[in-house]
Amino acid sequence: MKNKEIYLDNSATTSVDPAVFKKMQPYFYQEYGNPSSVHKLGEKARQAMEKAREQVASFLNCFPEEIYFTAGATESNNWLIYGLINKITEESSFKPHIIISAFEHKSVIEPAKYLEKNNLAELTLLPVSKDGLVELDILKKAIKKNTRLISIMYANNEVGTVQPIKEIGKLIKEINQSRKQKIVFHTDAVQAINYLDCNVNSLGIDALSLSGHKIYGPKGIGILYLRKEIPIISLIRGGGQERNMRSGTENLAGIVGLGEAMKKVKSLGSIYNQNIKKLRNKLITGILKDISNSQINGSMENRLPNNAHISFRGAEGESIVMALSQKNIFVSTASACASHSLEPSYVLISIGLSPEQAHGSVRFSLGRWTTNQDIEYVLKILPDIIKRLRKISGR
Numbered sequence: 001m002k003n004k005e006i007y008l009d010n011s012a013t014t015s016v017d018p019a020v021f022k023k024m025q026p027y028f029y030q031e032y033g034n035p036s037s038v039h040k041l042g043e044k045a046r047q048a049m050e051k052a053r054e055q056v057a058s059f060l061n062c063f064p065e066e067i068y069f070t071a072g073a074t075e076s077n078n079w080l081i082y083g084l085i086n087k088i089t090e091e092s093s094f095k096p097h098i099i100i101s102a103f104e105h106k107s108v109i110e111p112a113k114y115l116e117k118n119n120l121a122e123l124t125l126l127p128v129s130k131d132g133l134v135e136l137d138i139l140k141k142a143i144k145k146n147t148r149l150i151s152i153m154y155a156n157n158e159v160g161t162v163q164p165i166k167e168i169g170k171l172i173k174e175i176n177q178s179r180k181q182k183i184v185f186h187t188d189a190v191q192a193i194n195y196l197d198c199n200v201n202s203l204g205i206d207a208l209s210l211s212g213h214k215i216y217g218p219k220g221i222g223i224l225y226l227r228k229e230i231p232i233i234s235l236i237r238g239g240g241q242e243r244n245m246r247s248g249t250e251n252l253a254g255i256v257g258l259g260e261a262m263k264k265v266k267s268l269g270s271i272y273n274q275n276i277k278k279l280r281n282k283l284i285t286g287i288l289k290d291i292s293n294s295q296i297n298g299s300m301e302n303r304l305p306n307n308a309h310i311s312f313r314g315a316e317g318e319s320i321v322m323a324l325s326q327k328n329i330f331v332s333t334a335s336a337c338a339s340h341s342l343e344p345s346y347v348l349i350s351i352g353l354s355p356e357q358a359h360g361s362v363r364f365s366l367g368r369w370t371t372n373q374d375i376e377y378v379l380k381i382l383p384d385i386i387k388r389l390r391k392i393s394g395r
Ligand code: PMP
Pocket: 011, 012, 071, 072, 073, 074, 075, 105, 107, 153, 155, 156, 157, 188, 190, 191, 211, 213, 220, 335, 336, 337
């Protein structure tokens, strides 16, 4: 009989919740209309899409008109950065300044670096602390007269550290009071949605990106939340969908799935957070107790409840992933997006790990379906795996 799969890679992606999948199904073959069509089938598709937009808006506490459906957070991050900076440079001769943290996801770093390289913007990569946190006084010092965009992720996708988003929002609001050219505050909230308060008004967020497949919804769908007054140009032009801001026939089933997934996250509440944290803590305590020379990376206090990121001295992360995979346990080294590279993770280097420590690190990310037995099984077999790999590497 096939061993049960133990999936501890929920930060890379999640399975679609069966209840979400069920709600999506009709939109593939019964309610398949194009939301732009004027007939009855189109009207039904439009209604389903607008219901999903309301579900998302209710989660974020914003207006439905401030939600734009995209193909995912990569697109949302690219759009926000290029779209905003393009708009600003169209309207003024100032070269705008962008601040992002050094350990943002590549979909924030790459567009920002592209703009810098092509002389279209100045860029500051903000260093982060050894605990994996953006520090407010360092951010404050980095702000210049021409700063127009600050993009700080809500929670880091590798080490799971949670950034002081509310404090950053407050700081930017204060600074903006005396400015004509406002600073836009964007957060990549991909990893935060499942666990953290994402009320854009109380947090002072102007723009936010998320992806459906990290929250038990489908892949290939996401949103950009954009506060009404924020200037931006569209990047994907054509038929004028999404109020002329993001053209292309909408991913209707994906949109319905995203709305339902957000509704489900909202309904789970804090008990779910406490349970997953208990399991995660059990995993961390067990590993640190039973495996010598192992250490947890990033702040324990300001951390997503599902994340355990651990370095095992003298063992290669990739080999640990492969050995666990043979036992049907799925974890990862760097984020899934960076795992094609042999370079040590820039995220881990940014929080002060040596290349050797970075290479010996594994991310365990628990999820909605993780059980106590799963954790006990991992704790049972991991010490021998590490021992064996350390022996092979001769360290
Ligand atoms: N930002 C963060 C923090 C992420 O973890 C990811 C996915 N790894 C993305 C952005 C990109 O999401 P997607 O691949 O769904 O576009």
